[in-house]
Amino acid sequence: MSTMSTRSAWRALHYSAKRRAFQPFTPYRCFSCANRAQDQKTDNDRMTHFGFTNVPESEKESRVGAVFSSVAASYDRMNDLMSLGIHRLWKDHFVRSLNPGSCLPAMTADQRGWNILDIAGGTGDIAFRMLDHATNVNHDMETRVTISDINADMLAEGRKRSLDTPYYNTSRLDFVEANAEHMPHIPDSSVDLYTVVFGIRNFTDKQAALNEAYRVLKPGGVFACMEFSKVDNPVLDGIYKRWNFSAIPLIGQVVAGDRDSYQYLVESIERFPSQEEFRGMIQKAGFMIPGQGFENLTGGIAAIHKGIKPIAKA
Amino acid sequence: MAYLTRTLPKRVFTPSLPQSIRQTRAITITTLQPTPTRPTQTTRTSKPRQLPQRTYHSALHARLPDHSYTNSQTAILTSALAHVPAHGFTATALTLGARDAGFLDVSVQLLPRAEFDLILFWLASRRGLLRGQVEEGGLFRRIAAEKGKDIHELSVEERVRGLILERLRMNAEVKGVWQDALAQMSLLANIPLSLTELHALASDILTLSGDDAVDATWYTRRLAVSAIYASAEVVMTRDPTPDLVETEAFVERRFEDRKVIADKLIGIGQCAGFGWNTAIGLGRSWGLKI
Structure with a gap:
């Protein structure tokens, strides 16, 4: 893996971002984001947050890209360490509650198998689980998953992992590199289930991504999102914050040799809207909310949000 | 007097009442409107749609x-x-x-809640049907005709019994799968909602029967009706007769039991009261300052 080179790229970018104000005339060239670094002067008016710092909107994408390029290889090991293995339970629960795949014979051609779009699912964590569930639990051999990720390194990691699954090189699994805020290659009303797991907090414009999800989903289709959220219990919250800001960057430094990326991860978790705010955003995109609209996991450390696209009245 | 009659209508403030009922209805109608396919952002509120909740009983507001x-x-x-x-x-x-x-x-x-939602919906919709049968279907008239009585001669208990049996008959078509539903309802996470629904049914049955007790029997009656209905449901799932004859007999026996238990409790209470009075009288006769 090109861990070293990507890490140095991230370092270089980070360095340049700090020094740019002092050396405006030195053109900085980074192999993955040369254009962005050049033309960001014109886009400076619109800012967004990157962790706790504010950056121009045009820059966030490349910065997040750098973070995930840096963590791609050690992604699973780090997730296990950071969440003490609980992320696997969350992901299993998420997939089981969605119950992908139909156990009933299809009545019409378009009922045959689900068309699932897994956004920001580069390493295939959720996609393989969903395909396994559809195949083994519901005996559905038709359900297919398209893994879409903005980051080529994460997709490469997913491709590598798919070699060990029975879905490698079949029509049931597909990899696409795309920005979730704008997916012109996916037609309107074509997706049954849209999932985004621990990804949406990194998006530059979350509402645009939600609107795009609404567009690509079939009427009756489901938007399901699992994301870090706000802890209700103040005691648990205290422990959790301490763990986040003290332990995780340290683990990142020791295990992955990259403190800054993990510092960004915990800061982005802190900046993500609360359960109620995010539910409001899902509703704003036009989705119906089932019941309360979210399900807290482990006291609210993570939450599963769901929305259903209403069917058009004839 | 003339002053009173002039001011009284103002104080009672009746003109606003029908309006408030209409308002409640209007709210219900908007919440039940079909969701627009591509809603505009102005018509959407950020709060989830909540049906009106009321923790008290009111005869003045719509149900x-x-x-x-x-x-x-x-x-x-x-x-x-x-x-x-x-x-x-x-x-x-x-x-x-x-x-x-x-x-x-x-x-x-x-x-x-997946399957449990289906069960809850079944319970709630059947409860609504029961109310509809009483309010529009003339259920009590039918029960009275069966017993050869006038509708006004029906006692509250007879009405309660009739409603319980009617509600049990609604389950007849799902009799074969009802044990599974009972099993689902008795799962730990589902128990609170199941009990809430059972209480709502008992409360509805007693209200529809014209029971207007506001003392401690309000609780015991609901408890008794819930107990009789819940046990009859279990019996119903194992009742092979087509018209639920066995279940009907079971309900009859439970009502008799209830009467016996109530008599016993009253007897015990009276006995305890006598004993207490005697003890106090005895104490006083011994010179205790009670």
Whole structure:
């Protein structure tokens, strides 16, 4: 893996971002984001947050890209360490509650198998689980998953992992590199289930991504999102914050040799809207909310949000 | 006097009452409107749609709906009920219902409690039907005719018994799968909602029967009706007779038991009262300052 080179790229970018104000005339060239670094002067008016710092909107994408390029290889090991293995339970629960795949014979051609779009699912964590569930639990051999990720390194990691699954090189699994805020290659009303797991907090414009999800989903289709959220219990919250800001960057430094990326991860978790705010955003995109609209996991450390696209009245 | 009659209507403030009823209805209607396909952002509120909740009883306001499901949820659940006799209260019935209602297989995600939502919907909608039969179907007139009585001669207990039996007969078509539903309802996470629904049924039965007790018997009566109904439901699932004759006999016996127990309790209470009075009298006769 090109861990070293990507890490140095991230370092270089980070360095340049700090020094740019002092050396405006030195053109900085980074192999993955040369254009962005050049033309960001014109886009400076619109800012967004990157962790706790504010950056121009045009820059966030490349910065997040750098973070995930840096963590791609050690992604699973780090997730296990950071969440003490609980992320696997969350992901299993998420997939089981969605119950992908139909156990009933299809009545019409378009009922045959689900068309699932897994956004920001580069390493295939959720996609393989969903395909396994559809195949083994519901005996559905038709359900297919398209893994879409903005980051080529994460997709490469997913491709590598798919070699060990029975879905490698079949029509049931597909990899696409795309920005979730704008997916012109996916037609309107074509997706049954849209999932985004621990990804949406990194998006530059979350509402645009939600609107795009609404567009690509079939009427009756489901938007399901699992994301870090706000802890209700103040005691648990205290422990959790301490763990986040003290332990995780340290683990990142020791295990992955990259403190800054993990510092960004915990800061982005802190900046993500609360359960109620995010539910409001899902509703704003036009989705119906089932019941309360979210399900807290482990006291609210993570939450599963769901929305259903209403069917058009004839 | 003339002053009183002039001011009284103002103080009672009746003109506002029909308006408030209309308002409640208007709210109910807007909440039940179909969701627009591409809603404008101005018409949408950021809060989730909540049906009106009221923690008190009011004869002046319109009745709250029997269940708090939205239109789409009701559509799926209603079509799913048609598949219940064949498939039971299962995810399969829900999926088939979603397909019938024009939704996708994945749309059953609209119901966060899945199968248990189907059971709750069944309970709530049957409760609504029972009320409808009393208010519009003339159920009491039929019961009175069966007993050869005038409708006004029916006692509260006879009405309660008639309503319990009528409600049990509604379960006849799902008799074969009802044990599964009872098992679902007795799961630890589902017990609170199941009990709430049972209480709502008992409360409805007693209210419809014209029971207007406001003392401690308010609780004991609801408890008794709940106990009789819940046990009769279990008996019903094992009743092989087509007209639920055995269940009917069981309910009769339970009502007799109830009477016996009530008599016993009153007897025990009287005995204890006498004993207490005697003890006090005895103490006083011994010179104790009681």
